[in-house]
Each structure stands twice: as C-alpha cells, then as structure tokens.
Amino acid sequence: MIRVRLEPWGAWARVPEHGLVAIDLEARNALFPQVAATPERPLPPSPSLVDARLALAPAPLEVHLAVTGRCGTGCPSCYLDATPEGAEPTFDELLRALDAIARSGAFVVAFGGGEPTLRSDLGELAREAKARGLSPVVTTSGLLLSTEKRARLRDFDGVNVSLDGVGETYARLRGLDGAADALDTIRALASGGTSVGVNVVLTRTTLPSLTTTLDAAASAGANRAQLLRFKPGGRVRTRIDYLAQRLDPQAVLDFPDLLRALTRRYRDRLSIRIDCAMVPWLSEDAELASRADDLKRLGVLGCEAGRHLAAVSSRGRLSPCSFLPDTPAPVEGLADRPAESHAATGACATCTLSEICRGGCRAVSDATTAGTGGPDAECPRVRRLARQKDEPGAAR
Amino acid sequence: MSGREGSPPIETGLENKPDRDPGAGVLVYRAGTSANCSSVGSSVDLLFVTAAVGGAIFAAAMAALASSKVTIPDDDAPAPDDGEPKAPERDP
Numbered sequence: 001m002i003r004v005r006l007e008p009w010g011a012w013a014r015v016p017e018h019g020l021v022a023i024d025l026e027a028r029n030a031l032f033p034q035v036a037a038t039p040e041r042p043l044p045p046s047p048s049l050v051d052a053r054l055a056l057a058p059a060p061l062e063v064h065l066a067v068t069g070r071c072g073t074g075c076p077s078c079y080l081d082a083t084p085e086g087a088e089p090t091f092d093e094l095l096r097a098l099d100a101i102a103r104s105g106a107f108v109v110a111f112g113g114g115e116p117t118l119r120s121d122l123g124e125l126a127r128e129a130k131a132r133g134l135s136p137v138v139t140t141s142g143l144l145l146s147t148e149k150r151a152r153l154r155d156f157d158g159v160n161v162s163l164d165g166v167g168e169t170y171a172r173l174r175g176l177d178g179a180a181d182a183l184d185t186i187r188a189l190a191s192g193g194t195s196v197g198v199n200v201v202l203t204r205t206t207l208p209s210l211t212t213t214l215d216a217a218a219s220a221g222a223n224r225a226q227l228l229r230f231k232p233g234g235r236v237r238t239r240i241d242y243l244a245q246r247l248d249p250q251a252v253l254d255f256p257d258l259l260r261a262l263t264r265r266y267r268d269r270l271s272i273r274i275d276c277a278m279v280p281w282l283s284e285d286a287e288l289a290s291r292a293d294d295l296k297r298l299g300v301l302g303c304e305a306g307r308h309l310a311a312v313s314s315r316g317r318l319s320p321c322s323f324l325p326d327t328p329a330p331v332e333g334l335a336d337r338p339a340e341s342h343a344a345t346g347a348c349a350t351c352t353l354s355e356i357c358r359g360g361c362r363a364v365s366d367a368t369t370a371g372t373g374g375p376d377a378e379c380p381r382v383r384r385l386a387r388q389k390d391e392p393g394a395a396r
Numbered sequence: 397m398s399g400r401e402g403s404p405p406i407e408t409g410l411e412n413k414p415d416r417d418p419g420a421g422v423l424v425y426r427a428g429t430s431a432n433c434s435s436v437g438s439s440v441d442l443l444f445v446t447a448a449v450g451g452a453i454f455a456a457a458m459a460a461l462a463s464s465k466v467t468i469p470d471d472d473a474p475a476p477d478d479g480e481p482k483a484p485e486r487d488p
Binding site: 001002003004005006009010013015016017018019020021022023024026028030031032035061133135137157158195197224226259260262263266271272273274275276279288291294295296297298299301 | 420422423425437441457
C-alpha cells in the first residue's frame with residue numbers, strides 16, 4: 001500500500017523500490033481522479049494549503065526520533081554527548097510521539113539515540129510505526145549486538161551502521177576496535193534481507209581511508225554509503241576540537257570529484273548519499289552549479305531543518321534538526337511549527353544552488369560565526385568570495 | 397492532516413495525456429532509504445548518470461505509483477474560511 005499526501009501543487013508519495021516522489025497536479029489528477037484538483041480549485045483542503053495561509057512550516061517528510069539518550073560507547077566525537085545515564089522516553093511516550101509524527105503527514109521516522117539497540121522494545125516500536133503508516137529506519141553502532149538484538153532490527157525498512165573506518169582508523173576514533181563487530185552486524189542483517197547502509201563521517205582522519213572503509217562495507221553486504229559532514233556539537237567541546245578534524249578547504253573543493261569517483265567505483269554495489277550539510281560543497285563545481293534543476297529534481301536537499309525535516313529529542317522536545325538545540329515545544333506541536341525562513345543574502349544571493357542549499361548547515365554556521373546568522377563559512381564559494389573581497393583593489 | 401488511514405484504498409489508473417512523457421509529472425525523486433538519524437540524506441550517484449537513465453527512472457516511479465494500491469489519509473484540518481484558497485507559496 002502506497003501512502004499519498006495531497007498538496008496544492010500535486011502530491012508526495014513513498015514508492016517502494018524508489019523512494020519519496022513528488023508529482024505535479026496533472027499527474028495527480030490523472031492518477032487519482034477521485035481527488036482531482038486544479039490550480040484554481042486545489043481541493044480537498046490540504047495541510048499544505050493551510051500552511052501557506054498560516055505561515056507554518058511545510059509538513060515534514062522525515063522526522064528523527066531519539067528513542068534513547070543512552071549509549072555506553074563514549075565516542076569522543078559524539079554529537080549528542082550520549083552517556084550510559086542518558087534520558088530515555090518510555091514506550092508509551094514514544095507511542096504518543098509516533099502518533100504525532102503520523103498526524104503531521106511525515107513518511108519516514110528515523111530512530112536514533114543514543115544507541116537505539118539498548119531498548120528491548122525496539123522491534124515493537126518499529127512495528128508500531130508501520131502500523132501508523134510510517135516507514136521506520138534506524139541508525140546503530142552495530143556493536144555488541146546479540147542475535148536477539150539483531151533480530152529486532154529486521155522490523156525496520158532500513159538500518160544504517162556507523163562505520164567511520166576500519167582497523168586502526170576505527171580504533172582511533174572510538175577508542176576501541178569495533179569495526180569487525182560492526183561489519184558482522186552488517187553481514188548478518190544483509191544476509192537476512194534487511195537493507196543496510198553505512199554512515200561515514202568525513203574528517204581528516206576518516207577521509208584518507210574512505211575507500212578502504214566502503215570496500216569493507218560493500219563486501220559485508222551494505223547497499224548504500226551515507227557520507228556525513230563533521231559538525232560541531234555534543235562531545236566536540238571546543239572550536240579547536242572541531243577545527244582540528246574538519247576537512248581542509250582543498251578537500252572540500254575536491255569533494256564533487258570524490259563523489260564522481262565513488263559513483264564509478266561502487267556502481268551497482270553502493271548508492272552514494274550525501275547529507276544536507278554537504279550541499280554547499282557542490283557550489284564551486286562548474287557542472288553541478290549549472291544543474292540546480294537536476295539537483296532539485298533528484299531531491300538533493302540542503303538545509304531542510306524545520307521544513308521537510310524535524311527532530312524529536314529523547315526528552316520529547318522538538319527541534320528543527322538533531323544538531324540544533326531543543327525548542328520548548330513538545331512533539332505534539334509538530335504540525336504547528338513556525339516556518340523557517342532563509343534569505344539568500346551575501347554570497348548566497350548570487351549562487352545558483354541557493355534555493356536548494358538554503359545557506360548551508362545552520363549547526364555549523366551557528367558554531368563558526370558565533371550565532372551571527374551568516375552563511376556557511378565553510379562553503380567553498382563563500383570562502384572564495386570572501387577572499388576576493390579582502391584582496392587589495394577588490395570592490396567593496 | 398490526520399494520520400488515520402481513513403479513506404478506502406483507491407485503485408489507480410494512469411490516464412495521462414498520450415503525448416506526455418511518462419516521467420514528466422515527477423517533480424522530485426528522492427531515491428532510496430534515508431536511514432540516517434542526524435541529517436537529511438540524498439542520493440547523489442543518480443546525478444552523474446541521470447542524463448542517460450533519469451527519464452527511465454522517473455517513468456518507472458510513475459508506473460509503480462499507477463499500478464499500486466494507495467491510501468490517501470483523511471484530512472481533518474479545518475477548511476480555510478476566508479475566501480478562495482491562495483495559490484501555493486512553495487513547490488517541493
């Protein structure tokens with residue numbers, strides 16, 4: 001059964017074997033004549049129509065739900081500073097959160113933490129999400145998982161295992177050599193038919209061995225690689241910690257070519273995915289900067305915080321994304337979030353990708369610009385224009 | 397919007413205009429499973445092969461949508477009461 005969300009401009013649907021698909025009004029009318037609408041008469045009333053009137057955020061497509069704040073791994077770069085004593089919502093509280101997420105019109109609920117597999121009711125929660133029409137996915141370290149815990153993961157539509165490296169790289173990052181264990185989890189899940197991906201945070205430590213990491217993941221049966229930008233927050237306590245690990249400017253400039261190379265290398269083995277914070281890194285690539293319409297049509301989204309994305313913390317509070325602070329609003333307020341605006345100013349004003357990128361990662365910007373709200377200072381285009389402005393004789 | 401699966405399943409049938417490209421109605425195609433707890437993930441490999449296969453992928457998605465049973469949740473949001481609906485301010 002495919003769930004469809006009507007919108008004034010057409011509809012969103014989650015199509016098995018494909019993903020999230022937005023169709024225009026003409027296609028919607030052809031496919032679903034029972035609920036046909038026209039631009040002049042976009043009936044029936046849809047949440048998005050009400051949103052447009054009340055300046056609310058668009059209904060989320062995906063909501064990240066922290067099902068626990070507990071984790072015993074103690075990774076130095078944890079963005080949440082999760083500990084074994086972290087807060088953990090009750091099963092009933094999570095059911096209420098799932099109710100609110102379903103009511104909001106979201107399609108995907110991404111379970112995170114903390115370490116979600118510490119919950120003994122994880123499989124049941126996944127089934128409860130499905131019963132509400134949601135597609136549940138989950139991220140785990142994959143460490144120390146018994147056969148029983150791995151079985152709980154099979155109720156999810158997708159599982160991502162954090163794998164920032166193998167061997168020495170993994171040990172250096174996490175303080176223990178758990179890569180073999182994480183790869184065992186991938187192997188066990190994939191052989192059981194679960195769709196498994198790996199999350200790799202790109203840092204100065206992980207980038208040099210990226211293909212070694214992805215080779216191991218592909219061999220173990222992973223079918224996708226989610227590359228993540230390193231972001232300040234949680235246990236990355238100081239700006240110095242962050243600056244020491246973030247990619248250097250040349251690596252950022254080379255990033256589009258890295259994506260091309262990875263696409264060639266892993267064709268038919270791994271789908272290569274980037275996170276929303278990496279979209280600014282495409283802006284100095286001549287080919288990609290000229291293909292804004294293609295990026296948009298393929299759903300390569302920049303900052304969607306507070307728009308198509310929302311997050312619920314382990315304390316049941318809403319935030320625009322997992323990296324931004326909680327708001328006082330409880331999860332029940334999901335359908336009433338204020339719209340997040342993005343004004344394309346400064347370097348963004350003349351960027352062809354501005355509409356998609358939406359100014360880059362707010363979590364990074366807030367940390368690196370002391371909350372002044374400027375564009376993402378690590379965007380290579382922002383860097384170049386700032387450099388040109390500072391050159392002697394440059395127009396001010 | 398209600399999360400209730402309130403409407404009975406609707407059998408779909410693609411009745412597009414014959415001269416329309418089958419995938420033309422796809423505004424956005426976000427491939428794959430987003431199993432990432434911290435950020436929105438987007439598949440980028442399609443970007444580098446889309447010129448060759450993009451149209452076929454969009455058409456396949458439309459065909460899958462057309463041949464599947466769908467459910468359209470009931471909408472219990474209050475209808476606007478201040479005149480004609482405005483044009484949508486955003487596209488996806």
